[in-house]
Amino acid sequence: MVDAAVMSRGRKVGAKRRKAVDPGFLLLPLLVLLLLVFVAPTLWFFFNSLRETGQSLPEVMRAIQSVLFSSTIRDAIIKTNWISLVVTLVALVIAYPIAYAMSRSRGLALTLMVICIVLPYFTSIIVRTYSWMVILGRNGLVNEVLLQLGLISSPLQLMYNTSGVVIGMTYVLLPYLVLTLYASMKSIDDRLLHAARSLGASGFYTFRRIYLPLTLHGVFSGCLIVFILSIGFFITPALMGGPQDMMIAMLIEREVELTLNWPLASIMSLFLLAITLVLYAVYYRFSNLQKMMG
Amino acid sequence: MQGGSIRLEGLRKDYGRQTVVSDVSLNIGSGEFVSLLGPSGSGKTTTLMMIAGFVEATAGSILINGQDVVGLPAQHRNLGVVFQNYALFPHLSVAENIAFPLRVRKLPAAEIAERVAWALDVVRLSGFEKRLPGALSGGQQQRVALARAVVFHPPVVLMDEPLGALDKNLRYQMQVEIKEIQQRLGMTVVYVTHDQEEAMNMSDVIVIMNGGRIEQLGEPKRVYEEPGSIFAGNFLGEANLIGGRLHDGAEGMLETSTGRRLRASRTFSDSSIREPAGHFVRPEKISLLRERNDPAEVENVLPGTVSRISFLGNVVRYNVDIGDGASLTVDLQNSAGQELFRRGEAVVAAWNAADSLMFRHG
Secondary structure (H helix, E strand, O other): OHHHHHHHHHHHHHHHOOOOOOHHHHHHHHHHHHHHHHHHHHHHHHHHHHHOOOOOHHHHHHHHHHHHOOHHHHHHHHHHHHHHHHHHHHHHHHHHHHHHHHHHOOHHHHHHHHHHHHHHHHOOHHHHHHHHHHHHOOOOHHHHHHHHOOOOOOOOOOOOOHHHHHHHHHHHHHHHHHHHHHHHHHOOOHHHHHHHHHOOOOHHHHHHHHHHHHHHHHHHHHHHHHHHHHHOOOHHHHHHOOOOOOOHHHHHHHHHHOOOOHHHHHHHHHHHHHHHHHHHHHHHHHHHHHHHHO | OOOOOEEEEEEEEEEOOEEEEEEEEEEEOOOOEEEEEOOOOOOHHHHHHHHHOOOOOOEEEEEEOOEEOOOOOHHHOOOEEEOOOOOOOOOOOHHHHHHHHHHHOOOOHHHHHHHHHHHHHHOOOOOOOOOOHHHOOHHHHHHHHHHHHHOOOOOEEEEEOOOOOOOHHHHHHHHHHHHHHHHHHOOEEEEEEOOHHHHHHHOOEEEEEEOOEEEEEEOHHHHHHOOOOHHHHHHOOOOEEEEEEEOOOOOOEEEOOOOOEEEOOEEEEEOOOOOOEEEEEOHHHOEEEOOOOOOOOOOEEEEEEEEEEEEOOOEEEEEEEOOOOOEEEEEEEOOOOOOOOOOOOEEEEEEOHHHEEEEEEO
């Protein structure tokens, strides 16, 4: 009875406000798809593999604890975070001037720069990684040039070690940072910089006190995106890294494919997902804060 | 605080082949409020930006207190600039915005605090120190921008349409306030605007610019009463221009197409006029009479019919059809006890020769 009353009232209200239909329902197909192909399998995978580790909750928790505190996992977590941090910082140092140059140019120059930044996006990541392997290999372009110039006497080891991983990942993730920084730089009113100059500030002082602080939210959000993407990276470190560059994603793949230890893989994935969600929450909170401040 | 002087000599700016400012020469004395007034594209903002140092002059010189600053970067010109959009630093508090030029100059902290407090007091914003610019109204932001531009006692303050974004009432209030501050501090101000009322309300000298050149300059009242060109006359307010041909009988005499003679006190040349001559008179100088007989004491009389009435509040604006497709705009005060003219009513428009000008082609 009550339900019917509520429903009929709801229908009346709905009829009156037919024109103002919430467009949110357009998201429904996407939500259903995500639920079916992502959320449900993920949960199913977690539950099933965790059930194998023990009968009761304390047992499962103990299993999780032992996995997370094992030295292999701990090393992989430290390594993953370290590589992600280095990649993020290197990418930032490279991306900031590029984004600045883009924000200062227009017309053909800007179009060319955007194409150079965005075009690699459309190329398969595997192709791009193999290209780097050609460039960085023992007989690759870099070593050839350096040898010819006489700067080195024997080829440098640029691949199958951490520097190879950092170079490859930085390259793949650079566009995210460049475009985020570009957006925040583009939104800075030129007149603010004019104002700073007219008030007596030097170029460097203007950069330090006005320009840099105003791009800081772009720096933070861009770095967070790159870091979040870094910690889950698989192909590039797998192809360009050495045995000591074992990142979490590679460890998970090994457990699933080789040792068939699904519970272990599950716990690690859960952990990776948790880190990602926490970082994403920080990012979300941060970008919201920015909007609130105008 | 003593305002400095500015002298522009043959200032010119070319963008490629296009000349946006040409041969601008101007003397601005200490403590003077000078407005550059003109439509968009007249070169007024470019002139200001050249003085500020954001735009490089193609030729000419800019002397501030006798020193040529052309070639000197903006940060070494020591000028206060107020921008149209205020250009407040959004991440710095009101106090830090105002302190910015002082920190750049590495003043001791105690003096910075003292001067910021002084500047906030000048613009009546004490108590707003900790707010961010985004939390202020347009008028308040404008005041912060003004405080920031005067806090380091620059010899000259440049303002680029600073009130453009404010609504009409607030704009008038801010005009009065800026003028009051300028006089109290003895500031030299160069002010760019396209609003003629604003320019007349605030300026000691109005510089009317057109097509990159100075069209006319002078005190507001003089420029309004005696524009040297039709452009200047039209730009400063409503105006009537009655076309006709020169009458040889007397100096300043014009004969309209309907055979009426109109007399003006002064004659100027203007090449923009299409007809041989034009009689120039402001709408508020004309009075409307009901009597058909011509009043003897006024020189210029035109009979006509009221074709349109616009009630503007304090003023009632009439359009009077004076024959041969020409019409006259007449502004009458909406004074007490006055009966309005009706549409279609036959009237006589009358005004003094002393209140009108003649422009002849050439």
